[in-house]
Amino acid sequence: MSVGVLAGKVALVTGAGSGIGRATCRLLARDGAKVIAVDRNLKAAQETVQELGSDRSAALEVDVSSAQSVQSSVAEALKKFQQAPTIVVNSAGITRDGYLLKMPERDYDDVYGVNLKGTFLVTQAYAKAMIEQKLENGTIVNLSSIVAKMNNVGQANYAATKAGVISFTEVASKEFGKFGIRVNCILPGYIDTPMVAVVPDSVKQQVVQRCPLGRLGQPEEIAEVIAFLASPQSSYVNGAAIEVTGGLK
Ligand code: NAD
Incomplete structure (x- = not known):
């Protein structure tokens, strides 16, 4: 993405204290946005802010699964x-x-509370704020997962929520289009973050073998696509579910 393309914009990223969220904060700041790093783990969000600089970023402690916490944020x-x-x-x-x-x-x-209800609560609260303030060109990016399509054994809760995020995204894109707010989601494959660090090595090896690119993804490779969806360069992309998996199906 282009440096400066998000100048004058404010971005809010949940899960900003780790993995894909932290990499996203980095790239949105690189592109010129001011970034609010939200996490249940305040210390982790503060570490993200420390890296970016407190003039262009701020940390907020929020539990996205709690309506009260999201609302007061x-x-x-x-x-x-x-x-x-x-x-x-x-x-x-x-x-x-x-x-x-x-x-x-x-x-x-x-899992439902964070992945699906949390996405709902944050989307609803911040879309309302954009609409009330008559801010145009809003863009919301949700994290689904390729697991929504792979439906792995042992991940019924996770797969169901991530499939739900795809449907939720499409409905939101239809409801918010008239307010100039675009809503899209990304289906990452297996990305090298603390979330995947706990996956057994044998499973990771199987994933790498099945992946046409023959490796796990890096959080920055997801963040680049998020930065694109956040920017005016994706101005006609709405209601999309984009796989970023190295070709893993
Ligand atoms: P991660 O575990 O590295 O980071 C998740 C962050 O979310 C943590 O900082 C954690 O404190 C925060 N968090 C958890 N519950 C919260 C809550 N209730 N309120 C606020 N913050 C909370 O995970 P990641 O790998 O960066 O994943 C980011 C997103 O991408 C997730 O939605 C995940 O499901 C999705 N995803 C990840 C992968 C992958 O391979 N890593 C693949 C597909 C989808």
């Missing part, structure tokens, strides 16, 4: 740069893998 986010974010990236996500017959209800609820 809106006023705080507005104060940070005296402007509502027009770029929102929903990268906060968790896994709680396990076979269905043994999956505790809690593991299902937790």
Whole structure:
């Protein structure tokens, strides 16, 4: 993406303390946006901000699965740069893998709460803020996963939420188009982040063998596509679900 293309924009990124979220903060800042780094783990979000510089970024502690936490973040986010974010990236996500017959209800609820309900809560709250402030050219990018299509054994909760993110994205794109807000999602393959660090080596080897590019992806390779979707260079891309997997299906 081009340096400076996001100058004057404010971006809010959830899950900004790690992996894809942190890499996204880096690239959106590189492209000129001011960045609000949101995470449940405030220390991790602060580390992201430390890297980017506090003149162009700020950290916020938010639990995206809590309506109250998300709602109270809106006023705080507005104060940070005296402007509502027009770029929102929903990268906060968790896994709680396990076979269905043994999956505790809690593991299902937790994954649903962050991955799907969290995407809903953040999208709703920040789209409202954009609309109320009559800000045009909003862009929201949601993180689905190729697991929404691979439907791996042991990932019923995760796969269901990530499939839900694709449908949610398409509905939101239809409802928000008239406000000049675009909504898209990305389906990453296996990306080398702390989330994948816990995947057994044998599974990672299988993934690498099945992947036409023969390797895991790097978080920056997802962040580049997010930066494109956040920019005016993707002005006619709306309601899309883009696979970024190195060709893994
Ligand atoms: P990660 O584990 O490295 O980072 C996730 C971040 O989300 C962490 O900083 C964590 O503190 C934060 N978070 C978790 N729950 C939260 C909550 N309730 N409120 C606020 N923040 C919360 O993960 P990642 O690999 O960077 O993944 C980012 C997104 O991309 C996730 O939605 C994930 O499902 C998706 N994804 C990742 C991969 C991959 O291979 N890494 C593949 C496909 C999709």
